[in-house]
Amino acid sequence: MSQKVLIAGGGIGGMAAALALIRQGIDVEIYEQAQAFREVGAGVQISPNGNRALDALGVFADLRALSCDADEKQIRLWNTGATWKLFDLGTEAEARYGYPYLTVFRPDLLKVLSDAVHKLRPDALHLECRVKGVSQDQGKVTLHLENGTDVIGDALIGADGVHTRVRAALWGDAKAQFSGMMAWRGVIPMDRLPDHMKRHIATNWIGPGSHVVCYPLRRGELLNFVGTVQRSDWQTESWSTEGTREDCAADFKGWHEDIQTMIANAPKLFKWALMGRAPMDAWTRGNITLLGDSCHPTLPYLAQGAVMALEDAVILGRAFAASGENYGEALRRYEAARIDITRRKVLGASANTERFHNPALASEETAAVYVNREWSREAILQRYEWIFQYDVTTVPV
Numbered sequence: 001m002s003q004k005v006l007i008a009g010g011g012i013g014g015m016a017a018a019l020a021l022i023r024q025g026i027d028v029e030i031y032e033q034a035q036a037f038r039e040v041g042a043g044v045q046i047s048p049n050g051n052r053a054l055d056a057l058g059v060f061a062d063l064r065a066l067s068c069d070a071d072e073k074q075i076r077l078w079n080t081g082a083t084w085k086l087f088d089l090g091t092e093a094e095a096r097y098g099y100p101y102l103t104v105f106r107p108d109l110l111k112v113l114s115d116a117v118h119k120l121r122p123d124a125l126h127l128e129c130r131v132k133g134v135s136q137d138q139g140k141v142t143l144h145l146e147n148g149t150d151v152i153g154d155a156l157i158g159a160d161g162v163h164t165r166v167r168a169a170l171w172g173d174a175k176a177q178f179s180g181m182m183a184w185r186g187v188i189p190m191d192r193l194p195d196h197m198k199r200h201i202a203t204n205w206i207g208p209g210s211h212v213v214c215y216p217l218r219r220g221e222l223l224n225f226v227g228t229v230q231r232s233d234w235q236t237e238s239w240s241t242e243g244t245r246e247d248c249a250a251d252f253k254g255w256h257e258d259i260q261t262m263i264a265n266a267p268k269l270f271k272w273a274l275m276g277r278a279p280m281d282a283w284t285r286g287n288i289t290l291l292g293d294s295c296h297p298t299l300p301y302l303a304q305g306a307v308m309a310l311e312d313a314v315i316l317g318r319a320f321a322a323s324g325e326n327y328g329e330a331l332r333r334y335e336a337a338r339i340d341i342t343r344r345k346v347l348g349a350s351a352n353t354e355r356f357h358n359p360a361l362a363s364e365e366t367a368a369v370y371v372n373r374e375w376s377r378e379a380i381l382q383r384y385e386w387i388f389q390y391d392v393t394t395v396p397v
């Protein structure tokens, strides 16, 4: 009988893992709790290393056609709008790293991954299957579903996100610590905005205690808005809790007019409490491992959470290809290749909190000195070059 890999969670990480394994000729079944296959309507930045991973999965060109190649990334000061170039996302990124920096609508990313899975294995995805727990015995793994069904396989990947049941079953619940920050999220139709804001540029607006990241999606039809504030009265980690425009505007009182325009024109604004979790020392037990946010949840300040899940998936596929029928060895190879670099990114993202929210940003004079130092070309290369150069297709596995 042929061996089978079970995947808990059909989000970005789970679908990418399924695709990577199917492309290596491995049989997979994916169990997703949602009733219908969909992603939250939000944006995600995919840096060159993430696009390299998508290319290895065979879906980069399809995603690029739906997305936005932003020309550059800028730093702007919260009140005056003073502008600094952060990096060239277009021609320079492509020349330097071989891939551009894309700004992507999350449903488009999930769609290209799931279409590719569906084309190769039309019946691999099982919806309305909520995982309750997992167990393993003598090389066999069992996924226990809430509907009472038990599914047996030869290896199991927990790709069930930040509130993972697989991690909880194996390692206990991750201790989440509220970071003291929450993010406002919205997607604004670009045609609601004045002409000077309809730019193919990604911007990090930075200020003392808060910052706003905005970038175009869908070839410039939409503008993604994520506004992070230090605030402790909201502590729920959720993609779907709505807040009010007035509450959001109050958090950005005194900020530049463009920020006010974005908030005023957002059809809906959602609230997400940002939680920190310490990196894990190990992800794999026997024939069960974790992937994506289930094992390395991160603050979003390096924009690498989804990218890490895509890279995990490609490395997982290579580890299976290198390990033959020995699935336990494949999981150990995968973990060994990924655990240190993901830890470094999670810690790097946390370190950006202070950089984005520094008190020096309060006045224009101190801000200029601070930005010129923290976002000098050398400082940027030091912080990002190792991330963008990482090559999932060649790192040892």
Ligand SMILES: Cc1cc2nc3c(=O)[nH]c(=O)nc-3n(C[C@H](O)[C@H](O)[C@H](O)COP(=O)(O)OP(=O)(O)OC[C@H]3O[C@@H](n4cnc5c(N)ncnc54)[C@H](O)[C@@H]3O)c2cc1C
Residues within 6 Å of the ligand: 008, 009, 010, 011, 012, 013, 014, 031, 032, 033, 034, 043, 044, 045, 046, 129, 130, 131, 132, 159, 160, 161, 162, 163, 164, 165, 183, 185, 226, 272, 291, 292, 293, 294, 300, 303, 304, 305, 306, 307, 308, 309
């Ligand atoms: C505000 C914000 C901005 C971000 N911006 C970026 C960015 O620009 N770039 C970037 O790379 N990353 C970004 N991220 C991070 C990114 O969203 C995550 O890292 C990414 O979604 C992780 O993918 P995943 O597949 O591991 O988890 P998820 O996307 O959470 O998917 C998990 C899946 O498992 C399913 N599931 C959960 N529990 C169960 C269960 N018990 N049984 C069955 N199925 C289950 C869920 O329904 C879901 O489909 C951002 C995050 C936030 C909060």
